[in-house]
Amino acid sequence: MIAVIGLAAGVVLGLILHPDVPLWLQPYLPIAIVAALDALFGALRARLEGTFDEKVFAVSFVSNTVIAAVIVLLGDLIGVGSQLSTAVVVVLGIRIFANVAAIRRKLFHA
Amino acid sequence: MITERLKRLARLTRPRATPGQALAGILCLLVGFAVVAQVGSSTGETRFATARQDELVGVLDDQNTRLDRLHRDVDDLSRTKTSLEKDGRGDAALNEARRRADTYGILAGTRPASGPGITLSITDPQHKVTADLLLNTLQELRDAGAEVVQVGGNRVVVNSYFLDGPGGVSLDGHTLAVPYRFLAIGDPRTLTTALNIPGGVRDSLDRVGSSVSVTRHDQLTISATR
Numbered sequence: 001m002i003a004v005i006g007l008a009a010g011v012v013l014g015l016i017l018h019p020d021v022p023l024w025l026q027p028y029l030p031i032a033i034v035a036a037l038d039a040l041f042g043a044l045r046a047r048l049e050g051t052f053d054e055k056v057f058a059v060s061f062v063s064n065t066v067i068a069a070v071i072v073l074l075g076d077l078i079g080v081g082s083q084l085s086t087a088v089v090v091v092l093g094i095r096i097f098a099n100v101a102a103i104r105r106k107l108f109h110a
Numbered sequence: 111m112i113t114e115r116l117k118r119l120a121r122l123t124r125p126r127a128t129p130g131q132a133l134a135g136i137l138c139l140l141v142g143f144a145v146v147a148q149v150g151s152s153t154g155e156t157r158f159a160t161a162r163q164d165e166l167v168g169v170l171d172d173q174n175t176r177l178d179r180l181h182r183d184v185d186d187l188s189r190t191k192t193s194l195e196k197d198g199r200g201d202a203a204l205n206e207a208r209r210r211a212d213t214y215g216i217l218a219g220t221r222p223a224s225g226p227g228i229t230l231s232i233t234d235p236q237h238k239v240t241a242d243l244l245l246n247t248l249q250e251l252r253d254a255g256a257e258v259v260q261v262g263g264n265r266v267v268v269n270s271y272f273l274d275g276p277g278g279v280s281l282d283g284h285t286l287a288v289p290y291r292f293l294a295i296g297d298p299r300t301l302t303t304a305l306n307i308p309g310g311v312r313d314s315l316d317r318v319g320s321s322v323s324v325t326r327h328d329q330l331t332i333s334a335t336r
Contacts (some may be wrong), residue, residue, distance in 0.1 A: 001130060002131045002134065002135035003131070003134045003135050003137075003138040004138070006134070006135030006137070006138035006142070007139065007141065008137040008138060008141035008142065008148070009139050009142065010139035010140060010141060010142020010143040010144075010145075011142040011143075011145070011146050011165070012139065012142075013139070013142070013143055013144055013146075014142065014143045014144075014145070014146025014147055014150070014251060018150060019143070019146075019147040019150070020147075020150075021147050021148060021150075027142060027162075029147070029148050030148055032144065033145055033148055034142065036137075036140070036141045037141070040138065040141060043134070053130075054128070054130025054131065054133060054134055055130065055131075056135050057130075057134055057137075058134070058137065061137050072214050075312070081162060082162050082164075082165075092113045
């Protein structure tokens with residue numbers, strides 16, 4: 001519940017503050033967001049399966065976002081940035097779908 | 111059943127004030143904030159702001175090519191303009207008009223034309239060459255840059271058509287004699303290469319037992335007109 005409140009508060013804060021994404025962060029923020037979403041859905045799934053652990057969630061959240069951003073940064077440095085970011089989005093997208101499917105099965109048994 | 115599930119959901123989402131929960135809340139807050147920030151920054155801006163270097167280079171290249179072409183057009187047109195302005199008696203205008211009339215006449219098929227080109231002869235021993243195949247041949251020639259084409263004694267123009275008939279294939283209503291003879295003005299090498307592409311005109315004509323012979327000419331005159 002706190003998580004949901006946090007999410008809502010974040011959205012509201014963003015709407016109020018109208019933050020500008022700094023230029024150096026612009027290529028990496030979208031990827032980091034996708035990674036964070038993956039961690040969120042993973043956490044929700046773990047919660048439903050009763051295996052949720054805050055520490056695991058925090059660590060996986062941070063490492064997911066950082067690794068995703070670092071992969072893209074590395075890709076940019078060696079000249080395959082756009083391809084690598086596509087790869088990251090695809091992989092994370094697949095994971096998100098798998099997590100959502102598991103959540104759906106848990107919640108609706110369907 | 112449903113109420114039970116709802117209860118389970120409620121139990122799962124019941125607030126529990128532990129440090130871990132607070133941390134999860136803060137992380138979620140971060141995600142919400144980042145999403146809104148990203149949405150705010152990616153709407154209302156052009157795609158150039160987020161495009162990568164190679165994409166930008168591509169766009170720039172395109173623009174430069176286009177600019178070059180337009181510059182050339184401007185040069186051509188201003189040259190024409192100066193020459194038109196220079197002579198008061200209208201000689202240049204007349205020449206320009208004549209030149210255009212010639213070009214259009216050749217394109218429309220109302221004027222004879224000459225230049226380098228090829229003659230193409232297609233035999234049909236098994237009577238299997240259809241209008242389709244001849245049309246393909248014509249299109250291949252056009253694709254390869256043939257400017258003026260004559261088939262048999264008929265000039266091919268923009269609305270020409272091939273038709274299968276009892277007496278053989280006809281072009282614009284004139285029955286064509288076998289072997290079918292194509293005269294095409296254009297770069298002889300390119301035209302020959304185009305016809306010899308594997309799986310192309312020559313191959314498909316070979317398949318129906320027809321033999322194709324091509325002769326290149328430095329100077330070929332197409333006299334048939336509309």
